Amino acid sequence: MSDHVSVGAIWAQDRDGIIGADGGMLWRVPADFRHFRAATLGCAVVMGRTTWESIGCALPGREGIVLTRRSDWEAPGALVAHDLRTGLSEARDAVGQLGPDPRDGDYRRLPRVWIIGGGLVYAQALAVGVVDHLVISTIDIDAAARAKARGVPPRTLTRAPLLGEQWRHARDRSDPPGSWRPASGDAAWRVDHWLRLTRGGVWST
Ligand SMILES: NC(=O)c1ccc[n+]([C@@H]2O[C@H](COP(=O)([O-])OP(=O)(O)OC[C@H]3O[C@@H](n4cnc5c(N)ncnc54)[C@H](OP(=O)(O)O)[C@@H]3O)[C@@H](O)[C@H]2O)c1
Numbered sequence: 001m002s003d004h005v006s007v008g009a010i011w012a013q014d015r016d017g018i019i020g021a022d023g024g025m026l027w028r029v030p031a032d033f034r035h036f037r038a039a040t041l042g043c044a045v046v047m048g049r050t051t052w053e054s055i056g057c058a059l060p061g062r063e064g065i066v067l068t069r070r071s072d073w074e075a076p077g078a079l080v081a082h083d084l085r086t087g088l089s090e091a092r093d094a095v096g097q098l099g100p101d102p103r104d105g106d107y108r109r110l111p112r113v114w115i116i117g118g119g120l121v122y123a124q125a126l127a128v129g130v131v132d133h134l135v136i137s138t139i140d141i142d143a144a145a146r147a148k149a150r151g152v153p154p155r156t157l158t159r160a161p162l163l164g165e166q167w168r169h170a171r172d173r174s175d176p177p178g179s180w181r182p183a184s185g186d187a188a189w190r191v192d193h194w195l196r197l198t199r200g201g202v203w204s205t
Helices: 030-040 049-055 084-097 105-109 119-127 143-149
Strands: 007-014 018-021 044-048 063-067 079-081 113-115 133-139 157-159 167-169 181-184 187-196
Touching: 007 030, 007 119, 018 119, 018 143, 030 133, 030 181, 030 187, 044 049, 044 084, 044 119, 049 063, 063 084, 079 084, 084 113, 084 119, 113 119, 143 157
Parallel strands: 007 113, 007 133, 044 063, 044 113, 063 079
Antiparallel strands: 007 018, 018 157, 133 187, 167 187, 181 187
16 A cells, blocks of 8 residues: 555563563563664554553653543543554554654664554554564563562463464564573563564554
8 A cells, every 4th residue: 555654563571472460560671661762752652541551651752642442531642542543543644743753773664653552452453464563572581470479460461462474573673583682670681573474454554
C-alpha cells in the first residue's frame, strides 16, 4: 500500500519472555531505558491503560495514545482511543504533525509509530498483523524468581506474545548471537530485531 505507515512494537523481556508483573516492572536497566527513548523519541506511542498508569505520565517528546474501553476516562498530555484500530489511526495522523525525525543513527531506520505495551496490546497488535518490526530487549534476569522474592503473585506475571513463523530474525540488525551488552543497573541485556515476512494485516492501519 502506498500510504502504508510502518508500525513497530518495542518491549523488554526476561530470558523467559516475562515483561512485567502486577502492573509494574521487575527490573531496572537504565541503558535499556535510554535505548527505548532513543528508538521512540519524536514518535507516536500507543499503549494500554495499565501501561499508561505504570508509567505515570506522558512520555516527553512523544505523542501518546492510550487505549481504554472506559468512555469518560482521560490521560493528561495524551490522546485516548477506544479501540486499537482508532488508536493506530490517530498515531499515524500524529506522526504527520511531529516534524522532522529527531532520532540518531540506526534509530532513524525504525518506524515512527510504536506499540509500547503492555501484554494485552502487544498480543492484539501481533494477532491482527499490523506490526512490521519488533525491537526486543532481553534482560539477563529471572523475573519470576524476582517476583516470588517480592511476594508478587505468579498469576500477575505478564508475558510477551510468542512469535509465529511470520517473523524473521534480522540478524544483521541484532546483537551478535549469544552476546550481552554490559550490565546496567540490575542486569546485562541484548537487543534483537524481528521483521514481519508479509505485509498487510487483517485491517489496514
Ligand atoms: N517490559 C516492557 O517492555 C513492558 C512494556 C509495557 C508494559 N509492560 C508491563 O506490562 C504490564 C501491563 O500489561 P497488561 O497486559 O496488564 O495491560 P496493558 O496492555 O498495558 O493495558 C490493558 C488495558 O488497555 C486497554 N485496552 C487494551 N486493548 C484495548 C482495545 N483493543 N481497545 C480499548 N482498550 C484496550 C484496557 O483498558 P481498560 O481496562 O481501561 O478498558 C485494558 O485493560 C505491566 O506490568 C507493565 O509494567 C512491560
